[in-house]
Amino acid sequence: MKTLTQLTLALSVAVSGAAFASPEADQKAFQKFYESRFSQVAEGDFINGVYSILPAAREQWEAIEEFPPYEPEVEIGEELYNTAFANGKSFADCFDTPAQRENYPYWDADREMVVTMERAINECRTANGEKAWGWKKGKIAALSAYMSYESRGQEISVTIPEGDEGALAAYNAGKEMFYTKRGQLNFSCSDCHMYGAGLNARADTMSPAFGHASHWPVYRSKWQAMGTLHRRFGGCNTNIRAKPFKAQGPEYSNLEYFLTYMSNGLEFNGPGARK
Amino acid sequence: MIMKAALAAALLAGSLGAAADSVVEQGKQVAFDRKKGNCLTCHQMEGGTLAGNWGPPLMAMKARYPNKEDLRAQIWDPTKRNPMTSMPPFGRNGILTEAEIDLVVEFVHSL
Numbered sequence A: 001m002k003t004l005t006q007l008t009l010a011l012s013v014a015v016s017g018a019a020f021a022s023p024e025a026d027q028k029a030f031q032k033f034y035e036s037r038f039s040q041v042a043e044g045d046f047i048n049g050v051y052s053i054l055p056a057a058r059e060q061w062e063a064i065e066e067f068p069p070y071e072p073e074v075e076i077g078e079e080l081y082n083t084a085f086a087n088g089k090s091f092a093d094c095f096d097t098p099a100q101r102e103n104y105p106y107w108d109a110d111r112e113m114v115v116t117m118e119r120a121i122n123e124c125r126t127a128n129g130e131k132a133w134g135w136k137k138g139k140i141a142a143l144s145a146y147m148s149y150e151s152r153g154q155e156i157s158v159t160i161p162e163g164d165e166g167a168l169a170a171y172n173a174g175k176e177m178f179y180t181k182r183g184q185l186n187f188s189c190s191d192c193h194m195y196g197a198g199l200n201a202r203a204d205t206m207s208p209a210f211g212h213a214s215h216w217p218v219y220r221s222k223w224q225a226m227g228t229l230h231r232r233f234g235g236c237n238t239n240i241r242a243k244p245f246k247a248q249g250p251e252y253s254n255l256e257y258f259l260t261y262m263s264n265g266l267e268f269n270g271p272g273a274r275k
Numbered sequence B: 001m002i003m004k005a006a007l008a009a010a011l012l013a014g015s016l017g018a019a020a021d022s023v024v025e026q027g028k029q030v031a032f033d034r035k036k037g038n039c040l041t042c043h044q045m046e047g048g049t050l051a052g053n054w055g056p057p058l059m060a061m062k063a064r065y066p067n068k069e070d071l072r073a074q075i076w077d078p079t080k081r082n083p084m085t086s087m088p089p090f091g092r093n094g095i096l097t098e099a100e101i102d103l104v105v106e107f108v109h110s111l
Helices: A002-018 A023-037 A045-052 A055-066 A071-082 A117-127 A139-151 A165-179 A189-195 A229-239 A250-262 B002-032 B068-076 B098-109
Strands: A106-108 A113-115 A218-220 A225-227 A272-274
Touching (some): A023 A165, A045 A055, A113 A250, A117 A139, B068 B098
């Protein structure tokens, strides 16, 4: 009980102290929270999610990574990347290289919105007269998997442009989403992935949110397929009996902006494999 | 007459005992049901398996909660005592009915 109370206190200080803090100060406090709670985790290793804190499960996961379940998707994605649209152009006309992860998500000041890599993929399609793909799985996940694979090792370095009110508002909206309780079960993301990180809900250990945005899309054995980060957000919201928001809508895009910014300094290592 | 009354009294006591047992038993079912209390997600409780460790193990509850009403209040809305808690407000958010909460209180108090 004592430790629970202490943790709750530490968390409430981290959260409320962050209420008026700058994004830089938030980020420092956020990363420090995980680094001190899981001091055994090697620097940079939070990108491996729950496996960074569970040595026993990690072995099994590393065995899976030897024959990665996402490999066929990466190949499909490569083919999609190189296949010409009806107008003769291809993704290579939108992106100078498939290794794009480090450029996303970013704040588009002209359109006043957060642009994720998946959004950029679909915008490339529609700009070339093709229909947009569904946001959560299928072709978009395959192409995103290929592009992430090509981007492995890039550093997460999301920026919130200085003096841009809109960017700051988007960041703050994402932050609020992360810390606000919702749904019939009354959970915030932080209840599970900050306060609850490392604790077990039944047999599931909850992962630290530091590193959450590094490894998408993910092949999940539960899905038997790849899914995007926004698909996962929707799943976590559904689990707490909250109505999920739309994939790539402003709520989840801002959440991705906040969450990725919190992991600045870590490496992108997608695509991932998870339970 | 006297015999009959004693028998009736014994029967009454017996059935009351059985009724009390079954209230605890029913409370246990609500508490363990994944679609109802699902308390084992977070709490170890005697008789339950695959419990999580998010919340404290629930044991010696009569000592922790001499007053059942306090226990009921904790289950009905734990955010009253701790706004930051991750334990869901079973009564306030209508996750369980009032009657189900009464049953769960009886079960938890028996632990």
